[in-house]
Amino acid sequence: MSRSAEPLVRVRGLSTRLGDKVIFDGLDLDIPRGSITAVMGPSGTGKTTLLKHITGQMRPDAGEVWVDGSNVPTLGRDALFALRERIGYLFQNSALLTDFDVFENVAFPLRQHARLPEELVRNIVLTKLQAVGLRGAARLMPSELSGGMARRVALARAIVFDPMLILYDEPFVGLDPIALNQVLKLIRTLNQTLGITSILVAHELSAVRRVADRVHLLANGKIVAAGAPDELARGESDWTKQFFGGEADGPVPFHYPAGDYAHDLGFDGSAA
Amino acid sequence: MNARFLRDGYVTDALAQIGAAGLFFFTILGAVPKSLRHFRETVRQIWFVGAMSLVIIMTCGLFVGMVLALQLYHTLSIFGGTAALGTVVALSLFRELGPVVTALLFAGRAGTSITAEIGLMRATDQLAAMEMMAVDPVAYVVAPRFLAGVIAMPILACVFNALGIFGGHLVGVTWLGVDNGTFWGNMTANVEVWADVINGVWKSLAFGAVVTLIAVFQGYTTPPTSEGVAYATTRTVVFSSIVVLALDFVLTAFLM
Amino acid sequence: MTQRRSYAVGTGLFILLGFAALAYLATQTTSVANYRQGDSYTVKARFGNVGQLKLRAPVKIAGVRIGSVSSVQLEPDKLDALVTLSIDKRYHDIPDDSSAVIFTSGLLGDQYVGIQPGGSPEMLKDGDELVLTQSALQLEDLIGKFLVNGSGDASKKPAANAQDHKPAGGS
Numbered sequence: 001m002s003r004s005a006e007p008l009v010r011v012r013g014l015s016t017r018l019g020d021k022v023i024f025d026g027l028d029l030d031i032p033r034g035s036i037t038a039v040m041g042p043s044g045t046g047k048t049t050l051l052k053h054i055t056g057q058m059r060p061d062a063g064e065v066w067v068d069g070s071n072v073p074t075l076g077r078d079a080l081f082a083l084r085e086r087i088g089y090l091f092q093n094s095a096l097l098t099d100f101d102v103f104e105n106v107a108f109p110l111r112q113h114a115r116l117p118e119e120l121v122r123n124i125v126l127t128k129l130q131a132v133g134l135r136g137a138a139r140l141m142p143s144e145l146s147g148g149m150a151r152r153v154a155l156a157r158a159i160v161f162d163p164m165l166i167l168y169d170e171p172f173v174g175l176d177p178i179a180l181n182q183v184l185k186l187i188r189t190l191n192q193t194l195g196i197t198s199i200l201v202a203h204e205l206s207a208v209r210r211v212a213d214r215v216h217l218l219a220n221g222k223i224v225a226a227g228a229p230d231e232l233a234r235g236e237s238d239w240t241k242q243f244f245g246g247e248a249d250g251p252v253p254f255h256y257p258a259g260d261y262a263h264d265l266g267f268d269g270s271a272a
Numbered sequence: 273m274n275a276r277f278l279r280d281g282y283v284t285d286a287l288a289q290i291g292a293a294g295l296f297f298f299t300i301l302g303a304v305p306k307s308l309r310h311f312r313e314t315v316r317q318i319w320f321v322g323a324m325s326l327v328i329i330m331t332c333g334l335f336v337g338m339v340l341a342l343q344l345y346h347t348l349s350i351f352g353g354t355a356a357l358g359t360v361v362a363l364s365l366f367r368e369l370g371p372v373v374t375a376l377l378f379a380g381r382a383g384t385s386i387t388a389e390i391g392l393m394r395a396t397d398q399l400a401a402m403e404m405m406a407v408d409p410v411a412y413v414v415a416p417r418f419l420a421g422v423i424a425m426p427i428l429a430c431v432f433n434a435l436g437i438f439g440g441h442l443v444g445v446t447w448l449g450v451d452n453g454t455f456w457g458n459m460t461a462n463v464e465v466w467a468d469v470i471n472g473v474w475k476s477l478a479f480g481a482v483v484t485l486i487a488v489f490q491g492y493t494t495p496p497t498s499e500g501v502a503y504a505t506t507r508t509v510v511f512s513s514i515v516v517l518a519l520d521f522v523l524t525a526f527l528m
Numbered sequence: 529m530t531q532r533r534s535y536a537v538g539t540g541l542f543i544l545l546g547f548a549a550l551a552y553l554a555t556q557t558t559s560v561a562n563y564r565q566g567d568s569y570t571v572k573a574r575f576g577n578v579g580q581l582k583l584r585a586p587v588k589i590a591g592v593r594i595g596s597v598s599s600v601q602l603e604p605d606k607l608d609a610l611v612t613l614s615i616d617k618r619y620h621d622i623p624d625d626s627s628a629v630i631f632t633s634g635l636l637g638d639q640y641v642g643i644q645p646g647g648s649p650e651m652l653k654d655g656d657e658l659v660l661t662q663s664a665l666q667l668e669d670l671i672g673k674f675l676v677n678g679s680g681d682a683s684k685k686p687a688a689n690a691q692d693h694k695p696a697g698g699s
Binding site for chain 2: 535536538539541542543545546549550552553554556557558559560584586638
C-alpha cells in the first residue's frame with residue numbers, strides 16, 4: 001500500500017566524475033510511479049549518464065539509486081539482469097540487431113529469457129508490433145526501415161515483457177513531424193493504458209510539453225529546476241529563462257572557458 | 273626519460289593489451305556454458321566463419337601444394353632424391369604450411385569480419401542493447417564466434433592440406449613425371465599419423481583460439497567510431513600474423 | 529526458421545568435409561591403414577646393433593609387408609637390442625628357424641626388418657624368439673671397410689700383378 005505511493009525511482013546524493021569532469025554533484029531525484037517525467041538540460045550535462053545509472057550500466061562514485069526497492073549500484077550481475085528484465089530502454093539510435101528481421105528483433109528478449117511455444121512467441125510479438133503500428137513490417141530487415149520506424153520497432157522490443165519502467169534516450173531526435181507525433185502518441189498510450197512509468201531525456205521543449213507530467217532541468221550536476229512543463233517554461237530563474245527561452249548566453253556560457261582574449265591575440269605585448 | 277617512455281609508451285600499451293586480452297579469454301571461457309544454451313548461434317557462426325572461408329582456403333591450398341612440388345622437385349633432383357617428393361611435400365604441409373598459412377588466411381578472411389562485425393555492434397549500441405535486455409553480449413555474441421573459430425580452423429587446415437597434397441601430386445606426378453607409386457609409397461612410409469597429421473591439427477586448434485581471440489577482443493574493445501573499427505580490423509590482421517608465427521615457433525619447439 | 533535450418537545443414541556439411549579431409553590425410557598419406565591392430569602376434573628378435581630402425585618400421589618377407597616393429601629396447605643384462613615384431617595373424621606359417629635381418633631400403637632409405645624363411649616344420653607362435661639374426665649394416669662401417677680393404681687391395685693388387693708380371697716377363 002505504502003509501496004505504491006513511494007516513487008519508483010529515487011536518487012539520493014548521486015555523484016559521478018568522468019575523468020576530471022564532474023557529471024553529478026549530489027543529485028537528488030524522485031520519479032513517481034505511473035508518471036511521465038522528462039529530464040532536460042544542455043548537451044553534455046549527463047542526461048544519458050543518469051539513465052545509465054538507473055539501469056546499472058554505469059556505477060556512480062557515490063550515492064544511491066533506488067529502483068523499485070533495490071539500490072542499483074549495490075546489485076550483483078544476476079540481480080541487475082533480473083531488474084533489467086522489468087525495464088525497457090529505448091536507445092537513441094534504436095540499436096536493433098542488424099542480423100535479424102523486425103520480428104526476430106522483437107522476439108529476441110522472449111527467446112533469450114523464456115522457453116515459450118512458437119505459437120505464443122508469435123502472438124506476443126505480433127501484438128506488440130500491432131501496438132506500434134508495424135505488424136505489416138514484421139519481415140523487413142532493420143536496414144530497410146526509416147529512422148522513425150526503427151524507433152517504433154525498438155519500442156515494441158522494449159515493451160515485449162510489459163516492463164514497469166521505460167527509459168527513452170532522446171526519442172525525438174531526427175524525426176520528421178509525422179514520426180514525432182507517432183512516437184509521442186505511443187509514449188502517451190503506453191503510459192495510460194499499461195501504466196508504465198516513463199523517463200525521457202530530450203531537448204525538444206515543444207514535444208516534451210505535450211507528453212510529460214513533470215520536467216526536471218539538469219545543469220551543473222544538479223537539478224536546477226523542476227515542475228510541470230508549463231510552469232517551468234514561465235519560470236523566472238536564469239536557468240529556465242536561458243534554456244526555455246533558447247538564449248545563446250546565460251548560465252551556460254556561449255564561450256568555452258578560455259584564457260584572456262587580448263593575450264591570445266598578442267595585444268598585451270607579452271607575445272611579442 | 274626511460275620511465276616516461278614506459279609510462280605512456282608502446283611497451284606499457286602493448287603489455288596492457290596483452291593482459292586485457294588474456295583476461296577477456298577467461299571471460300569468454302566463463303561464458304561458454306551459457307552460450308551453449310543457444311548453440312544455434314554457434315552453428316550459424318561456424319557457417320559464416322568456416323564454410324565461407326572454404327573457397328579461399330581450397331584455392332590457396334592447391335597453389336601452395338603446386339608451388340611446393342615445383343620448388344622441391346628442382347632442389348631434390350640435384351641430389352637425385354625426387355623419389356622423396358611426396359614425403360617432403362606432405363611433411364611441409366602437415367607440420368608447417370597447412371596450419372600457418374590457413375591461420376594467416378583465416379585472420380584476413382574471417383578475423384577481420386569478426387572484428388568489424390562486433391565493432392559495429394558496439395558502435396551502434398547493439399551490445400549495450402543486449403546488456404539492457406539482460407542478455408550477456410559475451411555469451412551471445414563473443415563466445416559463439418570464438419567457438420566457431422576454434423572449431424573451424426582445424427577443419428580448414430585439413431582441407432588446405434588435402435588440397436595441397438592434390439596440388440603437389442598434380443605437379444609432381446602429372447607434370448614433372450615422378451612415378452605415382454613412388455610418390456605415394458614414400459609418403460605413406462614416412463608420414464606418421466600422430467607425429468605429423470594430428471600434430472598439425474593441434475597446432476591449428478591453438479592458432480584458431482589465438483586468432484579468434486584477437487579478432488573478438490579487437491572488435492569488443494574498439495572505440496565506437498568508424499575510425500576505431502577501421503583501426504581494429506587492421507590490428508586484428510597485424511597482431512594475428514605476428515602471434516601465429518611466434519606461437520608456431522614455440523609449438524614446433526615443444527611438439528616436435 | 530527455414531533460414532536457420534539451412535545454416536545448420538551447411539555447417540553440418542562443412543564439419544563432415546573436415547572429417548573427410550582428416551580421414552583422407554590419415555589413411556592415404558600415412559601407413560596407418562596398413563596396420564592391423566588386434567589380429568596380430570608378436571615375435572622377438574635380438575640384434576647386436578639395430579642402426580636407425582624405428583618404431584613401426586615395416587617387417588617384410590620377400591619384400592611383402594607382413595607386420596611392423598612394435599618396440600625397440602635395450603636388454604640390460606646382455607647389452608643387446610631386443611626388438612619386438614608385430615606380425616599379421618594371416619601370416620602364421622613362418623618356420624621357427626627363420627632369420628631376421630635389418631635391411632636398408634635403397635642407399636639412404638629407411639631401415640626395415642626382413643625375415644628370411646628357414647626350413648623347419650615347426651611354425652612361429654606368439655612370443656617366440658627368432659634366434660638367427662643379422663644386425664643392421666652400418667654405412668660408416670661399410671665405408672670404413674671399403675677404404676681399408678680398398679686401399680689394401682689397391683696396394684696388393686698392383687704388387688700381385690707386378691709379381692705375376694715379373695716372372696712372366698722374366699721367364
